[in-house]
Amino acid sequence: MGEWVRIPLSSNYAAAYAAKDADVDVVAAYPITPQTTVVEKIAEFIANGELQAEMIHVESEHSALSACIGAASAGARVFTATSAQGLELMHELLYIASGLRLPIVMSIASRALSAPISIWGDYSDVMATRDSSWITIIASSAQEVYDSIIQAYKVAENPDVLLPVMVAYDGFLMSHTYEPVYVAKDRSTILEFVPKRKPLWNILDPDKPITVGAVGNPDWYYEFKYQQVVAIENSLNILKQVFEEFGKRFERNYSFIETYNMDGSDIAILTYGGLYGTVTEAVDIMKKRGLDVGAIKLRVFRPWPTEELIRILKNLKAVIVIDRAISFGAALEGPIAMEVLATISKKSLDTALHSYIASVGQRAVTEEDVMAMVENSIDLLKKGVSLTEKSIYWGVRQ
Amino acid sequence: MSSSPKLHYKTVFDIPKEELFAPGHGLCAGCTAGTIVKLLLKVAGPNTVIVNATGCVEVSTTTFPYTSWRVPYIHVAFENAAAVASGIEAALKVLKAKGLIDPNKRVNVIALAGDGGTADIGFQALSGTLERGHKLMYVMYDNEAYMNTGIQRSGATPQYAWTTTTPVGKVLRGKIQFKKPVAEIVAAHRIPYVATANPAHFLDMMNKFRRGLEVEGPSFIHVLQPCTTGWRFDPRLGIKIARLATETAMWINWELDYGEFKVTVPVPKRKHVKHYIRLQGRFNHLTDRDIEEIQKMVDSEVERINKVVGKEIIGPVVE
Numbered sequence: 001m002g003e004w005v006r007i008p009l010s011s012n013y014a015a016a017y018a019a020k021d022a023d024v025d026v027v028a029a030y031p032i033t034p035q036t037t038v039v040e041k042i043a044e045f046i047a048n049g050e051l052q053a054e055m056i057h058v059e060s061e062h063s064a065l066s067a068c069i070g071a072a073s074a075g076a077r078v079f080t081a082t083s084a085q086g087l088e089l090m091h092e093l094l095y096i097a098s099g100l101r102l103p104i105v106m107s108i109a110s111r112a113l114s115a116p117i118s119i120w121g122d123y124s125d126v127m128a129t130r131d132s133s134w135i136t137i138i139a140s141s142a143q144e145v146y147d148s149i150i151q152a153y154k155v156a157e158n159p160d161v162l163l164p165v166m167v168a169y170d171g172f173l174m175s176h177t178y179e180p181v182y183v184a185k186d187r188s189t190i191l192e193f194v195p196k197r198k199p200l201w202n203i204l205d206p207d208k209p210i211t212v213g214a215v216g217n218p219d220w221y222y223e224f225k226y227q228q229v230v231a232i233e234n235s236l237n238i239l240k241q242v243f244e245e246f247g248k249r250f251e252r253n254y255s256f257i258e259t260y261n262m263d264g265s266d267i268a269i270l271t272y273g274g275l276y277g278t279v280t281e282a283v284d285i286m287k288k289r290g291l292d293v294g295a296i297k298l299r300v301f302r303p304w305p306t307e308e309l310i311r312i313l314k315n316l317k318a319v320i321v322i323d324r325a326i327s328f329g330a331a332l333e334g335p336i337a338m339e340v341l342a343t344i345s346k347k348s349l350d351t352a353l354h355s356y357i358a359s360v361g362q363r364a365v366t367e368e369d370v371m372a373m374v375e376n377s378i379d380l381l382k383k384g385v386s387l388t389e390k391s392i393y394w395g396v397r398q
Numbered sequence: 399m400s401s402s403p404k405l406h407y408k409t410v411f412d413i414p415k416e417e418l419f420a421p422g423h424g425l426c427a428g429c430t431a432g433t434i435v436k437l438l439l440k441v442a443g444p445n446t447v448i449v450n451a452t453g454c455v456e457v458s459t460t461t462f463p464y465t466s467w468r469v470p471y472i473h474v475a476f477e478n479a480a481a482v483a484s485g486i487e488a489a490l491k492v493l494k495a496k497g498l499i500d501p502n503k504r505v506n507v508i509a510l511a512g513d514g515g516t517a518d519i520g521f522q523a524l525s526g527t528l529e530r531g532h533k534l535m536y537v538m539y540d541n542e543a544y545m546n547t548g549i550q551r552s553g554a555t556p557q558y559a560w561t562t563t564t565p566v567g568k569v570l571r572g573k574i575q576f577k578k579p580v581a582e583i584v585a586a587h588r589i590p591y592v593a594t595a596n597p598a599h600f601l602d603m604m605n606k607f608r609r610g611l612e613v614e615g616p617s618f619i620h621v622l623q624p625c626t627t628g629w630r631f632d633p634r635l636g637i638k639i640a641r642l643a644t645e646t647a648m649w650i651n652w653e654l655d656y657g658e659f660k661v662t663v664p665v666p667k668r669k670h671v672k673h674y675i676r677l678q679g680r681f682n683h684l685t686d687r688d689i690e691e692i693q694k695m696v697d698s699e700v701e702r703i704n705k706v707v708g709k710e711i712i713g714p715v716v717e
Contacts (some may be wrong), residue, residue: 026488028485028488052492052495052496054489054491054492056484056488056530056532059525062481063480063523063527065480066475066481070472070481073472073482074485074486074489074490075493078485078489121430152456196498204447206447206469206470206505208469209468209470211467212461212472213473214463214566215460215461217461241419250470287686
């Protein structure tokens with residue numbers, strides 16, 4: 001169980017504390033708003049001797065992830081953090097980090113993508129990494145950021161997984177707002193849960209020379225990629241085990257999805273990140289007004305938690321998906337709505353799906369907005385709309 | 399460590415017999431990159447990690463399930479060999495400090511990249527790595543174009559050279575711009591050791607590799623690498639052309655060791671550049687007048703170098 005202290009932390013600081021308590025060896029990062037305070041805090045920890053790590057002050061995010069790849073290949077536990085354009089600049093290396101099966105952990109203060117330039121929060125950056133074979137966790141509180149990063153190392157370093165993990169949260173709305181967070185009083189509490197990994201076969205060691213990053217011609221490339229398919233499938237089980245062990249040990253319980261007020265609700269709102277808090281507030285208000293609506297938080301985006309989701313969706317008349325990014329020109333432009341639709345189709349459920357886009361570029365979404373979306377959705381249901389023809393762009397000036 | 403140490407490799411008998419670069423790789427017959435890599439590993443020895451940028455050496459030595467590398471080797475991407483190497487260096491340093499690996503084991507970290515991966519797409523990562531002062535050696539094998547993708551011009555392609563993207567046509571004849579002076583730009587970072595080398599002067603080259611691995615901080619060795627395929631010459635002529643590069647002063651072997659500049663291969667009697675140029679198909683279109691123009695540029699460069707050295711380290715053209 002260990003001893004814990006409750007301190008006020010922003011999600012950025014929570015990420016930094018988690019990296020410190022996981023005793024990371026190498027941190028390579030480049031400043032970008034709104035991620036910067038993660039790296040500043042880690043620099044402070046190193047400067048004060050609270051963390052023994054090499055900090056590589058790289059000249060770009062491309063080099064940040066490159067240096068992490070090098071360090072992880074040499075057997076170090078590594079950490080990096082970024083946002084938006086920085087994540088885009090890393091894009092090439094995202095695929096290489098996972099292809100080389102390196103257990104890198106990265107925190108993302110999610111932010112809108114240029115152009116026009118916007119430093120504000122949305123999930124365009126994270127959604128653009130969809131196919132990069134990174135395990136992707138989206139947190140909705142600073143506590144969850146801290147806990148998810150700890151869990152991330154344990155999953156990433158599992159020999160049946162060996163994939164990088166990103167832990168994302170809302171830029172500004174979470175990265176720069178303070179909440180009370182329990183952090184380990186002593187790092188040993190964390191390291192007992194997630195001990196430093198023993199060198200596996202894939203370490204650059206002169207005593208056992210190996211070639212990393214070989215050329216995969218048509219007779220081999222496909223098998224390498226299929227191994228990643230198996231690894232990310234394996235990660236479903238490993239994630240589950242890690243969540244359970246974490247809950248048992250630390251009494252904070254997590255799963256792939258979280259739900260709220262589902263009993264007696266046949267309509268639920270599904271979203272991700274900090275917006276989940278607004279949604280649950282709206283649920284409370286609606287309940288007081290006599291309307292029971294549930295809330296579903298998608299916490300793990302990759303691997304997609306099909307089974308967990310089906311278990312919940314099958315009891316619903318309709319699910320309202322609020323997306324925070326746009327997949328331009330897609331069949332359904334809410335990226336998560338599209339996946340939910342595929343999940344519904346897998347089991348031929350008759351759950352209606354209403355797709356909304358909101359909070360793009362951090363356009364404010366209040367409880368009132370959420371309640372209005374629910375009203376709108378109920379209207380659609382009355383009209384017999386089981387699937388929105390297109391995603392509904394909430395609050396945009398058309 | 400303010401002055402150069404005594405030369406370690408004096409004769410061919412001083413070269414270690416151990417082969418860490420395995421035969422059977424797919425480099426072109428007559429490729430001089432193989433010579434450079436083989437000798438590099440003889441200097442570095444088994445306690446070495448190689449970080450290789452995408453390029454000729456990478457594609458021709460690591461086709462799964464085969465490898466030519468008997469030392470740990472990693473390839474990540476085209477533009478980031480320096481950054482990857484800096485991550486490895488940092489990791490080894492902290493893992494030693496934390497007692498997680500043997501603190502007394504000295505491991506050489508060597509980044510190996512071509513001219514495209516260094517002078518063009520990889521330059522930002524290189525500059526950042528040099529500025530941060532990681533203890534690693536960066537070896538640039540310079541075949542003066544993107545040979546792996548089919549001879550496209552790079553920042554390191556010399557003026558007038560034909561490449562597939564600087565073709566010889568009715569209006570334009572080869573590359574218009576000068577060759578980027580990569581080693582000099584690297585030297586401006588004021589790192590401990592910068593040198594230029596050439597596989598024809600292999601002992602000189604090996605001594606430079608050795609010195610580069612010895613200094614505390616980053617080192618950079620810029621090696622000319624004649625390319626039979628892209629320069630359009632008979633495969634048996636690679637080393638001869640490399641030697642002619644030095645004898646004509648088209649290429650000068652120098653080092654900058656903690657600020658001390660030295661031309662390590664003096665050329666008392668210089669050959670005319672035509673001896674170097676006329677052996678290469680990439681310069682076939684040049685007229686005698688064009689070649690004279692190149693000669694003038696080389697002459698003025700020789701004059702500049704002699705001034706820096708303070709004596710006539712490179713002599714006049716005699717043949």
